[in-house]
Amino acid sequence: MKALLKQNIAKHISLSENEIEDFCNLFEQKLIPKKNFLLREGEICKFEGFVTKGLFRVYHIDKNGFEQILYFAIENWWVTDIDSFTTETPSQLFIEALEDSEVLVISKKDKEFAYANLPKIEKLFRVMTQKTHVALQRRMIDNLSKTAESRYIEFTEKYPQLIQRLSNIQIAAYLGITNVFLSNIRKKIAVKK
Amino acid sequence: MKALLKQNIAKHISLSENEIEDFCNLFEQKLIPKKNFLLREGEICKFEGFVTKGLFRVYHIDKNGFEQILYFAIENWWVTDIDSFTTETPSQLFIEALEDSEVLVISKKDKEFAYANLPKIEKLFRVMTQKTHVALQRRMIDNLSKTAESRYIEFTEKYPQLIQRLSNIQIAAYLGITNVFLSNIRKKIAVKK
DNA sequence: TTTATTTATTAAACTAGTTTAATGTTTTGA
DNA sequence: TCAAAACATTAAACTAGTTTAATAAATAAA
Secondary structure: OOHHHHHHHHHHOOOOHHHHHHHHOOOEEEEEOOOOEEEOOOOOOOEEEEEEEOEEEEEEEOOOOOEEEEEEEEOOOEEOOHHHHHHOOOOOEEEEEOOOEEEEEEEHHHHHHHHHHOHHHHHHHHHHHHHHHHHHHHHHHHHHHOOHHHHHHHHHHHOHHHHOOOOHHHHHHHHOOOHHHHHHHHHHHHHHO | OOHHHHHHHHHHOOOOHHHHHHHHOOOEEEEEOOOOEEEOOOOOOOEEEEEEEOEEEEEEEOOOOOEEEEEEEEOOOEEOOHHHHHHOOOOOEEEEEOOOEEEEEEEHHHHHHHHHHOHHHHHHHHHHHHHHHHHHHHHHHHHHHOOHHHHHHHHHHHOHHHHOOOOHHHHHHHHOOOHHHHHHHHHHHHHHO
16 A cells, blocks of 8 residues: 555655655555545645545635646645645645545654654655755746647646546646636647647 | 854754854855856756845746746845756756855755765755745746736835846846836836825 | 946737637536 | 536637837946
């Protein structure tokens, strides 16, 4: 059950068999059925999660009621509201299962325990946060410089397996456009081919 | 000369007098005159910097020649291309001094040395990267959900001291709009008052 | 001090993306 | 298996933001 998690950790840092076992024992499994929430706006995020099955979307609802999707998380991805988790303030985000999902979660308390007792865990999360940050930085540049059409094309090329599992409404909310305009883009691309 | 750096580090983690001294000794000062570069596109970023005087802009030039500003760095801010620095690949960014500036830099080699010998430094950069990431995440949501006008107003409210040192061209490139449209926004706001 | 360069503003035509609403299709759930 | 709900598409009017260009003002350089 925790094989995927161990494998994911090993991609970032090297730990002894014991160390990785100890760390993974701090996680417990949660099952989140489709349309249920791992986190709701206003709650303080007290966990960090690793998805082993299913699909989540992490999104914000602005004051006009529009949803902006920060990211999706499928199998082998980490999911949390790092803002609320680190500052211990109420979250501005929802984390919702778009499919029946399974996630391994570690509590804030246990994570701090790991930081204190397994120094390499500090490195693990530094490296992971850096990678996440680099990815977001690239997305920021793309959003500032590229048209919705090329952002859509690049998204489909980068995450073909994800596209198939998402409705156009979700994809549009991620790209920062309306689903009506996404429809236009898709038509335009289809005509080209 | 390194008092500001020490004070900045102390904000994030607590170190002994010796530890902080040892770590700060790994930094050396660089003077970058206005309009000169700390990093150019294509170079591999081999440093992490802490600004003690002046002002930098970190930006990308897209294939149409337009500039997008990722962030500004003034006194007491850190500056690097974390992407190029961690992956050791050619940078897609320019880091340019907008004023005569002074920056304390640590090399990649010395930073790895610090990670290996001063475990708390690992924590320092994990915490800093997290904070930077949270800020970028908030900016991403703002860019997806808010109009250019409210992004401008919020920027002026959040960084009043920065606004005074920047031309409207720089501010527009940060907001992701043209300077012509920024002029319209400014006029509209002025009329309101 | 004079000239060249960069910056800010304005106008006017234009375009990428939104809004609202209608219609058909697919999925869900009782 | 049938009705309700969610989804995708299209059209048409609209708006936020761009583009190009001209002009004035501020800054820098010689």
